[in-house]
Amino acid sequence: MRNFAFRMSLAVLAAASLSACGKKEAAPAAPTAAPAPEAAAPAPSFSAADWTDASGDFVSPTGDAIGKIEFKDGLGGVLMRINVSGLTPGWHGIHLHMVADCSDGAEGFKASGGHLNPDNVEHGLLNPNGAHRADIPNIFAGADGNAEAEIFRAGVNLKPSEEGAAINGPYPLMDDDGFAVIIHESPDDHLTQPIGGAGARVACAAIKG
């Protein structure tokens, strides 16, 4: 009965707001002058050179070019834009690995090293004993295998700077050996050691200074 009464009161509320709407619309609108035509503002650039502080091309294990990642340094972290194809549909783990080396796809992109982890803590954004500064949210590939995403990772910067270090600690990604972005075959559960169960490395982008 309580449930029914609740539903009834919801229905009454809906009816009341409908009639309120109807009344509002019934009032005659004041005539307005047509707005003066304005010069069209330039569309915001999505991947212009002036946006990008660093970038890299994703390669598959067989060496095919399958996409791109771009970075923009912010004071509190780094913004990245990802555009990749040829993935299996569904969620994929993606992380910042330690070395800008994607030369060994046939051997599983091992040369890119492990997750960037200067704090020596555990893996996983949801891990109370984590997380690696490498760890970022999963990306999702549609039925066509394409994925696009924009991700902000706080706590890291591309280039060393006093301002960045004061907020994030001295962890520039662009150190002597650069870094790599690795996409894994499966989603990261953000908890399990050592990489959230994300499985094999299926794409790699090397980013060097």
Ligand SMILES: [Cu+2]
């Ligand atoms: Cu990884």
Ligand SMILES: [Zn+2]
């Ligand atoms: Zn990790």
